[in-house]
Amino acid sequence: DGGITQSPKYLFRKEGQNVTLSCEQNLNHDAMYWYRQDPGQGLRLIYYSQIVNDFQKGDIAEGYSVSREKKESFPLTVTSAQKNPTAFYLCASSRTALLGNTIYFGEGSWLTVV
């Protein structure tokens, strides 16, 4: 089935550690995105990529890093510099980054700092 796969679903991180969240899509979409969701807040954009080997910062990029070495993959690293990383992370993709294209989401990954 075509879709967006995020892993792991649940992840626990000790303070001071970097962790990487995986996102893979088999929709042949050019554009991919990472959003963060906190209780009582709307989704906020962390990073997005319009094409392989290219990505741009979103509204809350500090403490995060990404790579886009393959069209189907867009991993997100939460670094120790991220002060409050506990959240629900959502990966998304769209056919292109053109303004009219619909963005589709994966099932999300829960990150908890312990």
Next chain:
Amino acid sequence: EDQVTQSPEALRLQEGESSSLNCSYTVSGLRGLFWYRQDPGKGPEFLFTLYSAGEEKEKERLKATLTKKESFLHITAPKPEDSATYLCAVKATSGYSTLTFGKGTMLLVSP
């Protein structure tokens, strides 16, 4: 700055009791308004895209409408399985080619 405000924050309905959710927006130029449904612990599921004032779209018990300042998601004769958080998002003609989201409306439909 693009802004999206959804109301009410939460809504409780009896099964069969129709109602509407509101999404007010302020953008420099609207490229599209999107409605998503999100179940607890899951990613948002796409419902509708509206592009211009006066446009309407329907899917089962849901109908979305759009004016120049707001969108409504009308729910007709809801069932318990319609319980979810409904998210509204806008895509502007300037800035990032991505979405600005509202905080959502949590809908609970009781049998």
